[in-house]
Amino acid sequence: MRVLVLTGAGVSAESGIPTFRGKDGYWRNLDPAKLATPEAFARDPKLVWEWYRERRQRIRSARPNAAHAAIAKLAQHADEFLLVTQNVDDLHARSGLRADKMVQIHGDIFVTRCSRCDFGFTEGMEEQQEIPKCTRCAALMRPGVVWFGEQLPWKELQRVENYLDRGACDLVIVAGTTATFGYIVDWALRASPERFRGELIEVNPEETPLSEFATQRIHESAAVALPKIVDQVITS
Ligand code: OAD
Numbered sequence: 001m002r003v004l005v006l007t008g009a010g011v012s013a014e015s016g017i018p019t020f021r022g023k024d025g026y027w028r029n030l031d032p033a034k035l036a037t038p039e040a041f042a043r044d045p046k047l048v049w050e051w052y053r054e055r056r057q058r059i060r061s062a063r064p065n066a067a068h069a070a071i072a073k074l075a076q077h078a079d080e081f082l083l084v085t086q087n088v089d090d091l092h093a094r095s096g097l098r099a100d101k102m103v104q105i106h107g108d109i110f111v112t113r114c115s116r117c118d119f120g121f122t123e124g125m126e127e128q129q130e131i132p133k134c135t136r137c138a139a140l141m142r143p144g145v146v147w148f149g150e151q152l153p154w155k156e157l158q159r160v161e162n163y164l165d166r167g168a169c170d171l172v173i174v175a176g177t178t179a180t181f182g183y184i185v186d187w188a189l190r191a192s193p194e195r196f197r198g199e200l201i202e203v204n205p206e207e208t209p210l211s212e213f214a215t216q217r218i219h220e221s222a223a224v225a226l227p228k229i230v231d232q233v234i235t236s
Contacts, residue, residue, distance in 0.1 A: 001233075003078040004169045004191040005071055006184055007085045007092070007222075010176020010204060014223040015062040015091055017055075021178055027051050037148045041115070045131050045140055052143045053127050056109055059089040060125070067175065067222035068095035070230040075101050077234050078171075082163045084187065086177060088145045103156045111144025120144055152183070160187060168196040171233060175203040176222045179210045189213060201229060 009019035018024040020032045027035070030051075034040060041048045072095045075081040083102045085092055088109040092102055112132055113120030116139035132141035146152060169191040179185050188210055192200040202214040203225045211217055218225045 001078050001171065002080040002167065002169045003074060003082070003171045003173075004163070004187070005074070005081075005083045006172070006174045006177065006188055007071070007083065007087060008175070008177025008179075008184075009087060011067045011071075011085075011222045012062070012065075012087055012089055012091050013176065014065040014067065014221060017059060017062055017087075017089055017091075019176075027054070033148065036145070038150065041140075041142060041147070045142075049131055049143075052109065052145075056123070056127065059091070059109065062089070062091065064091040064095035065223045067226040068092055068097075070226035072096040074173075074230045074233065080163075080166075082160070084160055086181075086184070103159050105146070105152055105156050105160065107143075107145035107153065109143060109145055112141050113144045115140050115142045164190050168193055168198055170198050172198060172200045173203065173226075173229065174201070174208075174210055174214075175226060177204070177208070178206075179208040185210055185213075203229070 013019050025032050035048055035051050068091050071083060071092065075097055081101050083092060083097060084105055085102065086106045088104065088107050090110065093099065110123050111120055112123050114134040114137060117134060117137045119134050119136045134141055164187060172188055172192040174188050177184060188200060192198045199216065200214050201216045201218065202208065202210055203218045203220065203222050205219050205221060
């Protein structure tokens with residue numbers, strides 16, 4: 001069985017991490033869609049760092065939920081498996097999913113990297129209070145995530161493309177994402193071409209641009225729906 005899973009913020013919602021476009025997403029009355037931009041960082045790097053540091057702390061104290069656990073279980077049972085997550089948290093990894101089975105296409109919130117050169121490191125538990133400066137070139141350091149309008153990281157993109165090029169999937173699950181980015185819709189459809197008759201399951205309480213293409217629409221939360229789906233797949 002060849003499987004592709006695509007996840008978004010909704011999968012971490014039940015771990016207490018606010019989604020981007022949900023009502024809890026606002027921070028100090030600011031829209032995350034406006035904070036997660038190169039323009040916001042250029043204008044007020046301190047403010048953007050404060051937001052990311054708060055998110056980091058929240059993620060550190062959060063725990064993976066039943067949706068993360070179900071996806072990790074599915075990975076163990078599939079012959080070929082890839083998770084492509086838009087989430088920058090580490091909850092998929094902490095639920096036991098191996099790094100070679102997962103692509104964080106929007107980066108990793110715990111990485112701090114230079115805004116100019118290629119220097120970067122993974123942050124430990126201690127957050128600095130200052131805006132970090134690169135020890136190599138003295139430019140401002142920034143969170144290692146993809147912001148609106150930025151290109152996707154090349155290596156991660158290649159891993160997704162390679163997986164899709166190797167053939168269609170028997171099962172594609174898209175969970176907890178508004179699928180607003182064209183590439184998410186595109187990858188789901190490429191992995192599940194109509195002529196191949198694979199399953200394309202969408203888990204989301206709301207409709208998305210992908211809904212009309214899904215072979216199954218599950219209007220439940222990810223932590224409720226995914227354990228049931230995975231158990232069904234494994235036993236069938
Ligand atoms: P969004 O915040 O746009 O959407 C969250 C989705 O999860 C919505 O479709 C909700 O209906 C759904 N949802 C909420 N709670 C859920 C639950 N418990 N179970 C299942 N689904 C639930 O988040 P993303 O689609 O991940 O990118 O957003 C994609 C990207 O936009 C993010 O990675 C980020 C953001 O801006 C960048 O920063 C580049």
